[in-house]
Amino acid sequence: xxxxxxxxxxxxxxxxxSQDQGNWLQEAIWEPEPxxxxxxxxxSSLRGMRTTGGFGAPPMLSKAPKLRDLASTGPRNTRxxxxxxxxxxxxxxxxxxxxxRVEWSPTPSSFQALTGEVDIxxxxxxxPLMENRGMMIGQLQLxxxxxxxxxxxxxxxxxxxxxxxxxxxxxxxxxxxxxYNLNDSVxxxxxxxxxxSYVEAIAFSADGQMPSWFVSHWWGQPFLEAVTGIQQxxxxxxxxxxxxTSAYWICAFAHNQHIQPTAYTDDHKTFPFYKALCVCQxxxxxxxxxxxxxxxxxxxxxxxxxxxxxxxxxxxFDVAASDDLGMPHVLTEGLTAKEKVLDDRLSQISPWHExxxxxxxxxxxxxxxxxxxxxxxxxxxxxxASHETDRVQILKAITGKSxxxxxxxxxxxxxxxxxxxxxxxxxxxxRSALQQRMNISDDGSLPICKAIREDVSQKxxxxxxxxxxxxxxxxxxxxxxxxxxxxNLKRVTFKFCGCYQLTSASTFLEELSSLKGLTEICLDxxxxxxxxxxxxxxxxxxxxxxxxxxxxxxxxFIGCQELEYIDDLAEVLKAAPRITDLRVMSPDxxxxxxxxxxxxxxxxxxxxxxKKQVFKSITAQLWANESSGRAK
Numbered sequence: 001x002x003x004x005x006x007x008x009x010x011x012x013x014x015x016x017x018s019q020d021q022g023n024w025l026q027e028a029i030w031e032p033e034p035x036x037x038x039x040x041x042x043x044s045s046l047r048g049m050r051t052t053g054g055f056g057a058p059p060m061l062s063k064a065p066k067l068r069d070l071a072s073t074g075p076r077n078t079r080x081x082x083x084x085x086x087x088x089x090x091x092x093x094x095x096x097x098x099x100x101r102v103e104w105s106p107t108p109s110s111f112q113a114l115t116g117e118v119d120i121x122x123x124x125x126x127x128p129l130m131e132n133r134g135m136m137i138g139q140l141q142l143x144x145x146x147x148x149x150x151x152x153x154x155x156x157x158x159x160x161x162x163x164x165x166x167x168x169x170x171x172x173x174x175x176x177x178x179x180y181n182l183n184d185s186v187x188x189x190x191x192x193x194x195x196x197s198y199v200e201a202i203a204f205s206a207d208g209q210m211p212s213w214f215v216s217h218w219w220g221q222p223f224l225e226a227v228t229g230i231q232q233x234x235x236x237x238x239x240x241x242x243x244x245t246s247a248y249w250i251c252a253f254a255h256n257q258h259i260q261p262t263a264y265t266d267d268h269k270t271f272p273f274y275k276a277l278c279v280c281q282x283x284x285x286x287x288x289x290x291x292x293x294x295x296x297x298x299x300x301x302x303x304x305x306x307x308x309x310x311x312x313x314x315x316x317f318d319v320a321a322s323d324d325l326g327m328p329h330v331l332t333e334g335l336t337a338k339e340k341v342l343d344d345r346l347s348q349i350s351p352w353h354e355x356x357x358x359x360x361x362x363x364x365x366x367x368x369x370x371x372x373x374x375x376x377x378x379x380x381x382x383x384x385a386s387h388e389t390d391r392v393q394i395l396k397a398i399t400g401k402s403x404x405x406x407x408x409x410x411x412x413x414x415x416x417x418x419x420x421x422x423x424x425x426x427x428x429x430x431r432s433a434l435q436q437r438m439n440i441s442d443d444g445s446l447p448i449c450k451a452i453r454e455d456v457s458q459k460x461x462x463x464x465x466x467x468x469x470x471x472x473x474x475x476x477x478x479x480x481x482x483x484x485x486x487x488n489l490k491r492v493t494f495k496f497c498g499c500y501q502l503t504s505a506s507t508f509l510e511e512l513s514s515l516k517g518l519t520e521i522c523l524d525x526x527x528x529x530x531x532x533x534x535x536x537x538x539x540x541x542x543x544x545x546x547x548x549x550x551x552x553x554x555x556x557f558i559g560c561q562e563l564e565y566i567d568d569l570a571e572v573l574k575a576a577p578r579i580t581d582l583r584v585m586s587p588d589x590x591x592x593x594x595x596x597x598x599x600x601x602x603x604x605x606x607x608x609x610x611k612k613q614v615f616k617s618i619t620a621q622l623w624a625n626e627s628s629g630r631a632k
Contacts, residue, residue, distance in 0.1 A: 104150070104162030104185070111190040113146055114202055124194050125203040131275040133199035133254035134211025134247030137234050140227045142202075143186070147223075148174055179219040179226075179252045188257050198253040211249035213237070214277050214315075216304045217286035218295040219252065219386075225328075226286055229320035232328040233284055236336045236363075237318075248284065249276045268311075268397055273304055282316030282333075283308045289322055293374030299383035299391050303398060306380070306417045309424055319428060321371040329367040331428050335360055358467040358498065365435035369446065375425035376451050380417055381409045416457060423455035427463060434471050441478050449482040456486035466497035466524075473504050480511040487517045495524040502528050506536045513543035520552040526585075527559035534564035541569040545576035552581040553593075560587050567592065 108120065115123040127133050151158035151174045163172040166184045177185075187198045194201060203209050213233070217226060230248055238246040251273065255261075268274055277283070285305070288294050295301050308315050319331040335343060335356045343356030380398065385391035392407055399413045426448040433446050440448040452461070461483070465471060476496075483489065492512060496502060502525075512521070521544065525531060537555075544550060553573055557563055570584040570592035582593035 106189045120194050120201050124196055124201055125206040127200050127206050130254050130272045131279050132210055133197055134209045134249050135253050136245055136247050137231055138244045139202055144227055175224050177223050195258050197256045209247055211247045212281055213248045214280040214283045215248050215250045216283055216301050218288055218298050221288040225322050229286055229328040233320055233330050236330055239338055277312055285319045287321040287371045292371045296374040296378050297383055299385045299394050302380050302383050303394050305421055309420050321368050323368045331364055331367055361467045364432045367432045369429055369432045369436055372429045376422050376447055378418055378421050380414045419455045422451035426451035431468055434468050434475055449478060452482040453484050456484045459488055460491040462493040464495045466495045468499055471499050472501050476505050477507045480508040483511055483515055491520040493522040496528055497524055497526040500529050503530045504533050509540040513540055517549055519549050522554040524556040525560055526556050531560045532562040538565040538569050541572045545572055553579055554583045556585045557587055558585050558589050
C-alpha cells in the first residue's frame with residue numbers, strides 16, 4: 001500500500017546483525033505509531049503545505065516510540081537475550097525481569113578504589129566506639145564517584161548496570177539509589193570479610209573520624225540528594241576546612257551491618273545514637289523530596305529529635321533540603337561562622353553595611369519551605385519503621401518502658417513530644433516563610449503560629465526575625481496569636497531589627513502584655529525606621545507596669561526617629577515598683593533606664609580586728625619579751 005513505508009533495520013554500532021535479526025529486533029522492541037492513509041498529493045495541496053525539513057525529509061512522529069514488555073512469555077525472549085547482552089545502545093527498562101538481569105557480582109578487589117587501592121583487611125582501622133565513627137565530606141564524595149563510575153549515561157539519569165533493588169527489582173540509577181540499596185550493593189559486600197563498619201574500612205586514621213554533626217535522615221532518601229545537602233551544610237558551618245575534613249555521623253556507615261543490634265532498653269542513654277549526639281555540636285535534619293517529608297513519618301528520626309530537644313537541648317538544629325532543580329539549601333539555627341564575622345565587624349563600621357543576620361535571611365529565603373509542611377503534622381504514635389518490632393520497642397523506650405511491658409499509645413508523653421517538635425520546627429522555618437510570603441496563620445499552608453502556641457510546656461520563647469524586610473504589619477498581627485496561654489511562659493524575646501516596613505504593632509503588644517506570669521520581656525526594634533505610633537508603646541508600658549511578676553524589661557528603639565513618647569515610656573516603667581532591671585534605648589542611642597531602681601545591695605560586714613596573741617608557754621613569753629625589747 002502507498003501509505004506503508006519500509007522500516008529501516010536497527011543500527012547497532014559495533015555489532016554485526018543480519019537483516020532478518022535487525023528487522024525482527026525492531027519489531028520486538030519498537031512499536032511505531034499507527035498512521036492514517038495519505039491522500040494523493042496535488043499541486044493545489046502542495047501550495048498550502050508547510051514543511052520543516054523539505055520535501056525529502058521523512059515524516060516525523062508526534063510521539064516517541066513505545067517500548068514493548070520484554071517480560072512477555074514466548075520464544076522471542078530466548079532470541080532477544082543474547083542481542084541485549086551484546087548491545088550497548090539500547091535503552092534499558094525501569095524494571096528488568098529476573099531472567100534478563102545481569103547482576104553485578106563484586107569481589108574483594110572491586111572496592112579498592114574506596115580504600116586507596118589497598119586490600120580492605122590491610123587498610124582497616126579499628127574504632128571501638130561507634131560514636132567516634134564519622135564520615136568526612138571527602139569520603140562521601142569518593143563514594144559518590146565510585147557509584148558514578150559504575151553508571152552508564154542515558155538521558156538525564158545514568159543507570160547503574162547490574163545494580164537492582166533487592167525488594168522490587170527496579171533498575172537503580174545514579175540519582176535514585178538510596179542507603180537501602182547501598183547497604184545491599186556496597187556496604188555489606190565490601191565489609192563481608194573484615195566484619196567491620198564502613199567507616200572502619202575506609203578510615204586512614206582511627207582518631208581522625210570524630211564527628212561534629214549528627215545526621216538525622218531517612219534511608220530511602222536519594223543518596224545524591226543527601227550528600228549534596230551535607231556538602232552545602234559543611235561549606236556554611238566549616239568554611240575553614242573547605243567542607244572536606246568535617247565529619248558527620250551517619251548510622252548506616254557507623255554501624256557494623258554484620259552484627260545484630262543489641263536489645264532495646266528503657267534507658268535511651270544506652271542507644272548508640274544518644275552517645276553520638278553527646279559528642280556532636282548539633283543535628284542536621286535532612287528533608288527528602290520524595291514525599292516530600294517522609295522523614296517526619298519515621299519513628300527513629302522522631303526519637304532522635306525528641307532526645308535532642310528534651311535531654312540535649314543545647315545542640316544546634318539545622319535543616320537541609322533540595323529545591324525542584326536539585327539545588328541544596330540549609331536553614332541554620334543561629335549565624336554561621338562567616339555571618340558572625342559580618343555581624344561583629346561590618347555592622348560596627350556603619351549600619352548600612354550588610355550584617356550577618358541580613359546575609360542569613362538572604363540565604364534562607366531561597367529554602368524550599370514547602371518541604372517542611374509535614375513537620376507541623378508530626379505524630380509519634382503514627383510514625384513508621386522498616387520493622388514493626390523496632391517501632392514498638394522505640395515507642396516504649398520514648399516513655400521509659402522496658403521491652404516486656406505493654407505499649408500504651410494513650411500516654412500523654414507522646415502528645416507532649418509532638419507539641420515540642422512542631423514548635424521547634426516552626427521557629428526554624430519562620431524566617432523563610434515570612435520572606436516567601438507564606439500564610440502562617442492557623443488556616444494557612446504552614447500553621448506556624450498554631451504550632452508555637454500549642455506548646456504549652458515551654459517556659460521561654462525566643463524568636464529572631466531581624467532583617468526580615470518583607471514582613472509587614474499584617475504579619476506581626478498574625479504573630480500575636482503564637483503566645484501560649486498556659487501560664488508557664490516566663491521569658492519572651494522578639495527581635496525585629498531592620499524590619500523597615502513595620503509601622504504598627506498594636507495587636508502584638510496588646511497580646512504580649514496580657515500574658516500572666518511573665519518575668520522577662522525583651523523587644524528589639526532597632527532601625528525599624530517606619531515605626532511612628534508612639535502612643536501604642538506608651539500604653540504598652542502602662543500595662544507592663546501592672547504585671548506583678550515582671551522584673552526585667554529590655555526595649556530597643558535605636559534608629560526609630562519617627563517614634564514619639566519614648567521618654568514618657570521610660571518614666572512609666574521607672575515608676576513600676578516591681579521592675580528592677582530596666583533598659584530603654586532611645587532613637588539617639590541613649591539608655592533612658594539607667595537610673596532605674598535596683599535591688600538594695602547587702603553591705604559587707606567589717607572584718608573583725610585580729611586579737612592580740614597570748615603566749616602560754618614560758619619559752620614563748622621570753623621570745624615575745626626579747627622581740628619587744630629589741631623593737632624599743
